[in-house]
């Protein structure tokens with residue numbers, strides 16, 4: 001049993017949820033939760049297996065790649081249908097795992113960097129990129145480590161990670177410093193609703209057994225309103241929110257208006273106010 005299993009039921013998870021809420025965050029702390037890192041390290045070999053432990057991320061990939069490509073192309077005045085519409089743009093994938101999303105972003109032309117706090121994930125990601133001949137800079141570190149180096153990117157992705165970090169407020173603070181003024185931040189996560197408990201915990205972990213039990217702690221899911229409040233504390237506003245819903249007949253995900261389970265947020269970092 002991994003250390004994260006049944007975390008939702010343990011008293012410790014209550015403390016964690018409080019620490020994790022954007023408004024209750026300590027700010028400036030480490031975003032790394034060692035129990036989460038241990039959990040991901042134990043699953044690292046499965047990253048590129050489309051029917052393995054990361055099956056939902058493989059299923060999510062087409063819809064999120066298209067969303068990021070289209071919004072980025074439109075924001076930066078590119079033609080989305082061209083083969084490499086992200087050419088000339090720097091992109092950071094925070095919590096990249098095995099690189100499931102980083103690789104398609106690099107293939108769309110972005111100068112891509114992937115970071116992950118689980119060292120084994122970075123090894124797997126590097127190996128896969130070498131096999132597919134994709135040029136990506138992969139680094140084993142957390143978002144705050146790049147902030148400390150003063151690095152900034154045109155596009156920052158934080159997909160399916162905010163529910164796994166130790167301190168949400170510190171994480172959002174780091175993201176706000178990593179995206180260039182005028183750049184884009186994309187986030188994807190799950191809302192804390194009765195429906196998400198049924199679908200993401202009971203359905204995905206216990207009934208369909210898509211994910212190992214304990215992969216997600218429902219207490220750590222974040223409602224869109226909470227995410228919006230947390231981002232605002234760091235000067236970021238959500239420009240677009242979209243639900244991402246599963247179609248069991250087609251075994252795929254599509255954009256929807258339903259924000260109760262999976263959702264994505266597009267955040268446009270504003271230009272700094274120029275002194276008069």
Ligand SMILES: C[S@@+](CC[C@H](N)C(=O)[O-])C[C@H]1O[C@@H](n2cnc3c(N)ncnc32)[C@H](O)[C@@H]1O
Nearest residue numbers: 031032040095096097100116117118142159160
């Ligand atoms: C559910 S996976 C998502 C992977 C990838 N973003 C995707 O959507 O395909 C979450 C990832 O975040 C990483 N992670 C968790 N906390 C982190 C932190 N504080 N800094 C960097 N990576 C972290 C984990 O190691 C794991 O690879």
